[in-house]
Amino acid sequence: MKKYFRNxxxxxxxxIQPMLWLLLFSVGMSSFFQNTNKGFDYLTxxxxxxxxxxxxxASINGGTSWLNERMNGIVKxxxxxxxxxxxxxxxxxxxVLSKALIQGxxxxxxxxxxxxxxxxAPANILVSLLLIILFGFGFSxxxxxxxxxxxxxxxYHMVIFMFQMPLLFFSNALYSSEKLPLFFKIVVNLxxxxxxxxxxxxxxxxxxxxxxxxxxxxxxxxxAFALFGILIAIKAYKEIIDQE
Amino acid sequence: MNSILQIxxxxxxxxxxxEALKGINLEVKxxxxxxxxGPNGAGKSTLISIIITLLSKTxxxxxxxxxxxxxxxxxxxSRIGVTFQENIKESNLxxxxxxxxxxxxxxxxxxxxxxxxxxxxxxxxxxxxxxxKIEKYSGGMLRKLEILKGIMTEPKILFLDEPTLGLxxxxxxxxxxxxxxxxxxxxxxxxxxxxxxEIEKNADEIAIINNGMIIENGSPKILRKKYxxxxxxxxxxxxxxxLSLTESESEDY
Numbered sequence: 001m002k003k004y005f006r007n008x009x010x011x012x013x014x015x016i017q018p019m020l021w022l023l024l025f026s027v028g029m030s031s032f033f034q035n036t037n038k039g040f041d042y043l044t045x046x047x048x049x050x051x052x053x054x055x056x057x058a059s060i061n062g063g064t065s066w067l068n069e070r071m072n073g074i075v076k077x078x079x080x081x082x083x084x085x086x087x088x089x090x091x092x093x094x095x096v097l098s099k100a101l102i103q104g105x106x107x108x109x110x111x112x113x114x115x116x117x118x119x120x121a122p123a124n125i126l127v128s129l130l131l132i133i134l135f136g137f138g139f140s141x142x143x144x145x146x147x148x149x150x151x152x153x154x155x156y157h158m159v160i161f162m163f164q165m166p167l168l169f170f171s172n173a174l175y176s177s178e179k180l181p182l183f184f185k186i187v188v189n190l191x192x193x194x195x196x197x198x199x200x201x202x203x204x205x206x207x208x209x210x211x212x213x214x215x216x217x218x219x220x221x222x223x224a225f226a227l228f229g230i231l232i233a234i235k236a237y238k239e240i241i242d243q244e
Numbered sequence: 245m246n247s248i249l250q251i252x253x254x255x256x257x258x259x260x261x262x263e264a265l266k267g268i269n270l271e272v273k274x275x276x277x278x279x280x281x282g283p284n285g286a287g288k289s290t291l292i293s294i295i296i297t298l299l300s301k302t303x304x305x306x307x308x309x310x311x312x313x314x315x316x317x318x319x320x321x322s323r324i325g326v327t328f329q330e331n332i333k334e335s336n337l338x339x340x341x342x343x344x345x346x347x348x349x350x351x352x353x354x355x356x357x358x359x360x361x362x363x364x365x366x367x368x369x370x371x372x373x374x375x376x377k378i379e380k381y382s383g384g385m386l387r388k389l390e391i392l393k394g395i396m397t398e399p400k401i402l403f404l405d406e407p408t409l410g411l412x413x414x415x416x417x418x419x420x421x422x423x424x425x426x427x428x429x430x431x432x433x434x435x436x437x438x439x440x441x442e443i444e445k446n447a448d449e450i451a452i453i454n455n456g457m458i459i460e461n462g463s464p465k466i467l468r469k470k471y472x473x474x475x476x477x478x479x480x481x482x483x484x485x486x487l488s489l490t491e492s493e494s495e496d497y
Contacts, residue, residue: 077346
């Protein structure tokens, strides 16, 4: 985290990017979506999507850090230290989540200042955090998997960006999926980001109660995604630490 | 003198079938500078990687400070220090922070770290730079920092992989002076180097590895005496002994 805060280009850039997206979409696209989403404005609608996007970016950057540490020999120095073999992996995921939560909180504050109508009930915030953490584990795991396999930064970014844009656009982050063609709807419903955004929207915008069937579905879907991410990250990591 | 490292019939076969180590037997006494020499591809890196628990072995036994690598790898890691050949590039951190982060992995407290760093800085000329970011360090300073990292945690045995590679003669001299001080303090030093004259001058014992086997070992002095008897003009230095042994091994293969 120290390196992240000292690297001003990274830390400031990672905050500006989602804020820019928030401004661009809320201002630029709002006229196309006036009150079409359950009676609230587009800024309020898109804010959970921007938090999700922030999480995607933080996970990708986490993979970049991991790859750089592999290439620079830092992972080797962890491997010969008397710490758990999986501590470096866990530390990377926790760093990603920390960065994502900081960035997400800033996006939320900016959104509220711009006029988004968000519920700040403690129980809703806690459930939102759970959803963010589960998704964070899932996509961090995917990013770490590719970062463990990639021979260089170029290859890693080429592969991971193939996931980032589809995850964002084949979801309900920027628009409602209700009126999409059937093929897109199927893809959207298979996208873990859809469940994150739907859950965040329910917690932050739509509901007073945290106990809904949809929420249960979303938690289970994200739990499965988190387990998938963790398992593939561990698999790739084991291949690094057990170089046969 | 006790042995700090014992290797018995160590073998390593990689997944692609490459037999990197073909039955290594080696013993390193405590408190000495031990040099491992070998041409590129001889198996040096594989051997060291197994000892420092970076790589799994196929067969054989390794005991470090009486601990069995098969069952006590974690404890072994707490007793070794490692300075890799490449300088680790951690941007945006100062020398002090790099040493501190490393020591934290070994369970040292902030206070212990502070005292230890102050103590170590007396041994090397880095005091002026330790609070500066490592991007400003020269090659020699980076190597010294890496060796300090390895020694921060007071290991029983310090593994140095090419400690003076790419450095100017003055820096190389300084590094070896530092290594000799560490030895005087009781640390066993296990070093690999392609600078044979440095090993000849500084190592108490050496082993020559080629094609996955130890082909000669002993003190440089005794080896020179032994080979001088065979052909004084041909084997007038460790380098010539090394070249002759490794060339003849290559021919056999």
